[in-house]
Amino acid sequence: MARLIAILVGLGFTLVVLISFGVDTYTSITEPAPETAEHKFHLEPKAVSFPHDGVFGKWDTAQLQRGYVVYKEVCAACHSMKFVAFRDLADLGYTEPEVQALAAEWQVPGVDPQTGEAVLRAGEPTDYFPSPYPNAVAAAAANNNAIPPDLSLMAKARHGGAEYIYSLLTGYQEPSEELLAEFPEAAPGQGLYHNPYFPNLNLAMAPPLTATGQVSYEDGTEATIPQMAKDVSAFLSWTAEPTKVKRTQTGWPVLGFVLFATILAYLSKKQIWAAVKPAKRKD
Known part of the structure; x- marks a missing residue:
């Protein structure tokens, strides 16, 4: 009797699950979900070309060096890059003494050998x-309770990669009248900034690139906002996948x-089989 009751309970549970699944499926087909502001006004990344795109692409080391400057002078104020070592900068065309000098410009956590206390060192x-x-x-407290993401793998972690990063950096704008009229709740709240290339339309990061000449390029390139955005997007593509070009180049010989x-x-x-005649079929 106990076994029969258990079987009936199991069948009843299975029947309820199947009915629930069927009702949900029917509802989703006959009553589509209401359109949201994110679905209607979110924009796909802009079409941007980079030297490293495609199967014949190559890293533009000058661009990567400019992107490093943008990261160091702008992005590093909020974002970490914990999977990239200073020695990796040698891949950007820097010599060993230059890498040592660039590393020494940063302060990293260390330990005082005399006292054992935590200190900052070059x-x-x-x-x-x-x-x-x-x-x-501390990161959340300084950024309106939003922790700035690590940028090491950002170009691989977001759909669109470098194009997404470029679009986000150059996409800050005021919400359109159509958006505010149809979805007034989508207006950016206190401490938020509207950007249609961000999935939620509003984000806590203020526009990081604000004016031409915000950084200085040693090669004389004019540091406009689109130029800085493109350079740092290329740089973050390299940090996310530094072997991309080498892997592509290796693939062709293979x-x-x-x-x-x-x-x-x-x-x-x-x-080998040229002298072997196929057997005749017997009907």
Whole structure:
């Protein structure tokens, strides 16, 4: 009897689940979800071309160096880059002495060898880029309760990659009248800024690039807002995937070898089985 009751209970539970699933499915088909401000007014990333795009792309080291300058002088005030070491900057065309000098411009956590107390010291090539905040609580307190994300892998973590970063940096604007009329609740609240390229339309990060000449480029390139946005977007593409170009370049010889091996195997098969006649079918 107990076993029969258990079976009936299980069947009843299964029936309820199936009915619930069917009702939800029918409702979703016949009554589409109401359109939200995020769905209607969110914009896809702008179409931007970078030297490293495509199967024949290459890193523009001058652009990457300019992007590093933008990160150091603008983005590093709020965002960490904990998966990138100073020694990695050698891939951008910097010499070993230049990497050492660049690392020394940063202050990283250390320990006083005399007292054992925590101190800040000049960075070394083996150190990783430090966080501007001692912990997540301090980061949230300084940014309207929004913790700035680490930028090491940002170009891989967001749909659109470098194009998304560029669009976000250049996309700050006032909400449109159409948006405010249809979705007044979508107006940015206190401490928020409207950006249609951000999934939620409003974000806590203030526009980081605000004026031409905000940074100084040693190569003489004019530091306009679009130029700075493009340079730092390329730089963050490199930090997220530094071996991208090398992997693509390696792929072509590999594909060539596979093609050659396939042709050789086919010709070998033809040579080996050339003298073998197929058996006749018996009807």
